[in-house]
Amino acid sequence: MATHVPPPVGEITAISHFATAAREPQPGRQLDLIREAAPGFRAWFRGTGMPDWIGTFDLVLLPYPTRFGLFRAAISPTPYLSLTHRMVVVRWREPDGKSRVLLFEPTDVELARRTPYFARLRESTPPAFERAFARPLGDVVSHLRSVGIDTGDVDWITFDHLHTQDVRRWIGTTEPAHDLSPNAPVAATLPRARLIVQRAELESLAALHPLQVPWYQAATYSSLRQDALLPIDGDVLIGPGVALLASPGHTIGNHTLVVNTETGIWASSENVIATECLTPEHSRIPGLRRYTSAWEQEVVLNANTLEDTARQYNSCVLEKSIVDVARADSRFLQFMPSSELTGSILSPGTSPTFTHSGIFHGTLTPTGAVAR
Numbered sequence: 001m002a003t004h005v006p007p008p009v010g011e012i013t014a015i016s017h018f019a020t021a022a023r024e025p026q027p028g029r030q031l032d033l034i035r036e037a038a039p040g041f042r043a044w045f046r047g048t049g050m051p052d053w054i055g056t057f058d059l060v061l062l063p064y065p066t067r068f069g070l071f072r073a074a075i076s077p078t079p080y081l082s083l084t085h086r087m088v089v090v091r092w093r094e095p096d097g098k099s100r101v102l103l104f105e106p107t108d109v110e111l112a113r114r115t116p117y118f119a120r121l122r123e124s125t126p127p128a129f130e131r132a133f134a135r136p137l138g139d140v141v142s143h144l145r146s147v148g149i150d151t152g153d154v155d156w157i158t159f160d161h162l163h164t165q166d167v168r169r170w171i172g173t174t175e176p177a178h179d180l181s182p183n184a185p186v187a188a189t190l191p192r193a194r195l196i197v198q199r200a201e202l203e204s205l206a207a208l209h210p211l212q213v214p215w216y217q218a219a220t221y222s223s224l225r226q227d228a229l230l231p232i233d234g235d236v237l238i239g240p241g242v243a244l245l246a247s248p249g250h251t252i253g254n255h256t257l258v259v260n261t262e263t264g265i266w267a268s269s270e271n272v273i274a275t276e277c278l279t280p281e282h283s284r285i286p287g288l289r290r291y292t293s294a295w296e297q298e299v300v301l302n303a304n305t306l307e308d309t310a311r312q313y314n315s316c317v318l319e320k321s322i323v324d325v326a327r328a329d330s331r332f333l334q335f336m337p338s339s340e341l342t343g344s345i346l347s348p349g350t351s352p353t354f355t356h357s358g359i360f361h362g363t364l365t366p367t368g369a370v371a372r
């Protein structure tokens, strides 16, 4: 039996369970390798411990094309469905008692609106439509303050991928930015935070393909503080029961947050928009069960870009294979989409059968308190 001794990568450590699967070029064979590796990862990951606390915070309700979110499966004629986009905050303590804070999906909602795709959507739809569908639900800094986490307490930020993201106000720039700070570099709101990002994702920004262009704000990455970037390659353990696993497909540099909690293992990413898309045999969204059964597929992809469709399918199966079942309903898994399908009277035929609304775990103690 293989042992997995993680080599150090700065303050975080590499995970090797899925390395063989990741190298396999044939998608069918890769799927088998992922399924084979998953039980070993689960057993090992549970042994790494648990964070102290996980909280989830709503950021924005937004419209999203039904044919992207539910790919070819939904039969609803409604062109847009609703997604709630959320931030997950994870806090843990290092063995020396030092506290660590990770933000997953801390979207700067105000700047994300400038993404070419959203700008185009606003031009092509009446303002009443946008008002009805798009609603801000809170911002990153206010949410952190509401639970007593200071902006200076944040060690890491990360996103499943960089679609729509503009991180300049979080980690700062080295040059003035004409739109935010014309006379001086943009100051970092999260002064200690480093952005953990797959190297493949960061590098794709330097040479976008036409299929990628509508979804990125590449120009905003040109003068970020380099010391605030932490590029990684593949799977890493960041803290006790806190990992990022590469899950390419939606984008080539996609990764998934994986956490071990009192209810078992959870995962979160944007590979699907509802947990029932991982177990469509239990979905009551019209079309999902019939489509996946007719085509003998076990997942329904979030399909706005499809940079690598078979790879995204396999990443969804990886997520399926490592998480535990939901306590509230065993037909569904502890997979929380970072943008989760939300029922709306404007989108008949797209109401989710089951929603998580977040990952919640543990108790939040003041930063200064030392665990005994």
Ligand SMILES: [Zn+2]
Binding pocket: 161, 163, 215, 250, 270, 304
């Ligand atoms: Zn995306």
